[in-house]
Amino acid sequence: MTTAVEVTGLTKRYRSLTAVGDVTFRIREHAITGLLGRNGAGKTTLMRLITGQEFATRGEIRLFGEPPVENARVLSRTCFISESQRYPDDFRVKHVLASAPRFFAQWDADFADELVTAFRLNRRQLVKKLSRGQRSAVGVIVGLASRAPLTIFDEPYLGLDAVARQIFYDRLLADYSEHPRTVIISTHLIDEIAHLLEYAVVIDDGRIAIDSPVESLTAAAATIAGTAESVERFVAGRTVVHRARLGGLLSATLDGVTDADRAAARDAGLEVGPVSLQELIVRRTSGDANTPDSAAAGAAPETTEVTR
């Protein structure tokens, strides 16, 4: 599998604040990757750097093999739908739909029309006057219909209701299957999209906390529950990312679990449960002080609020 985006030693500093700190990872081509993390973790900054909207302090970015900054050859193959994308005040929905196609060689006008109907948008309405969710829908439509070889959705569904979000997921999956391309979705609502993702890149406090196929991430994690004593005996020497106690019962979230481990736990009379991607990420990025085993505990993460 080839690489769409390659980031090496990337750092972005705003005066004293480090939004992205010495980050190295890659985004695989023709896959859906989730860029996950808490608010202010540096997700948006990272995406802006990848698309050349922001200038790096240090490090290297390769977008389709080339530096992205002011590089029309590779930027013309990207579409970045920003969380709070602003449209000119005089734009109606139809003006967005009329001007966007010129920027994307693979734009599918029929698909865009279909999406407008699915999201029940009124073409004649001013974008400025749309509700938060409807404006998100406009962005989703442009992002999907652009079929840009690299399409980035930054918190694409702020304000979208459950039905509209489902439409987004379904259309994304269906269209992605027909027209494979590289998609990056940034969100903090992880549970809803976990099954859509092939890869997860988790950024925490400006650093990459996880970069892995989703499948192997969740496959390697398990919750072991039972009496405190038996659970403690089982987890000794293993990577415990979280512990929850209830009376004499203990539930431990483990990482690096194999099928043999699961079988062993069951044989020991312990309950073995799944760990959702969201849970796993929360455990790995919360720096939860209640978990003596977690490496992140103790040092309270610096607050890097990089809001846009």
Next chain:
Amino acid sequence: MDDDRPLFRQLAERIEKQIIEGSLPEGGQVPSINEFAAFHRINPATALKGVSLLVDAGVLYKRRGIGMFVSDGAREALLSARRATFRDEFVRPLVAEARALGITPDELATMIREDPTA
């Protein structure tokens, strides 16, 4: 699709179940990877992994350019595989649970015999 096993295994098991139940008959065509992905709302790469599991096991076979089909004898093969794991997967937990509740093996056997759906 949500229990403790990986998604691709869950998908494979669902397809197996449909073959055993007969809703996917032997020799019949199965949906495409994209159709599986869309229906179960999972990434196509995951769906491919699940289906590949069954192709590798000989349950499904590919016809280039046409699609995937259920192999002849797949149902019987799946059934015997299931029978082989039935004891581990169902009987042992049942007995363990019964013991925890103080139900003796004889009582359990009686319950099974007298169950109206048995």
Next chain:
Amino acid sequence: MTATPSPTTASAEGTGDRQAATTLGRRVGSIMLLQLANPMTLLGWPLIILAVIFLGNLAIVTAVTQASGGGAEFTVNGGVGFLWVYTLVMVVLSVNQSFPLALGYGATRRDYLLGAGATYAALSVVYALLLATLAEIERANNGWGVGLGFFAALPEWPWHQVFLAHLLILVLFASIGAATAAIYVRWRAPGMYVFWLGLAIVVVVAVILLSTFDGWFAVRDFFHGAGVMGSLLWSLVITVLSSIAAYGILRRATPTNT
């Protein structure tokens, strides 16, 4: 990482020849269409408003002329200046609002600047052509029969001079708008404070210096010597400097959506 895109590297070919078709001309054209997506904004409303102002002026001048018993003398009233200010405001809004959108669509800053510049240059030509033509008609019918010089620059100027005057003023206003908006887009409010404060200081210092050294005569002589058209041509210096400033500032600007 600097703003210098490297020349061709091999790996960018991936998705084939379709992308190779994105020539500079096409990309600049896309930006122009983005500016004109709602044609009412740049071509509809300003002309409608101008027409309303014109008709209002015409009604007033006609009434006054009739009240005073006729004998209209051709007077330039400058109502057309609305279009200059409108252009400036539109440039400011456009840079502020369409720049982030264009970058989201994968345009480079350079493409955007060339496209927006081309849009407003073309628009200035269109406006100037229209105004000069109307001024010519106006002169031929002695100010719509009542001496109203609404579109004319100077009463005696021929068509091509009126055209040039309007064109120079329109591009001046547009470039000043672009430079101001560029400062705002790049440095937001703090940039504006520094800019206006700096400008105020420069003006105050200039006034003090001119007063101290009796420079006002030199200023008067300069404009007198240059004439109206000469002064307008000198404004090209400001136009060019503002345009260069806008380009330079936006080349390193990072768009925000706030």
